Amino acid sequence: MITRTLLAIVLLACVITAIAVVHARHQHRQLFAQLTRLETARDELNIDFGRLQLEQATWAESNRIDQVARQRLEMKSPETADIVVIRP
Structure with missing residues (x-):
């Protein structure tokens, strides 16, 4: 009787372990x-x-910024006569 109970417990433990592994x-x-x-x-x-990052670097190039400033914003470098130097 005890061996059948022990066998049933071991068999049940094996089935539970197999289900856990799966x-x-x-x-x-x-x-x-x-x-x-x-x-x-x-x-x-x-x-x-x-x-x-590559696109950002391309857009941030100084040549590109200069080109956009000249074409879209119609900006230009100041003439020498228009430059005023202020000293402290």
């Missing part, structure tokens, strides 16, 4: 898939960030 592997696969998706999104964001 659950843990399933959860691991789901988390790994999520990690892969997040890494892909991170890589795409890094590419976009690099592209935006």
Whole structure:
């Protein structure tokens, strides 16, 4: 009688352990898939960030700023006669 009870307890423990292992592997696969998706999104964001940094550097070049100031704002360098030096 005691051996049957002990056998039933061991069998039940084995079934519960097997179910726990299956659950843990399933959860691991789901988390790994999520990690892969997040890494892909991170890589795409890094590419976009690099592209935006390059674009910002292009827009901030002094030649570009000078060109926009002359064309759109109709700005020009002052003539020598128009420059006034103020000394303290």
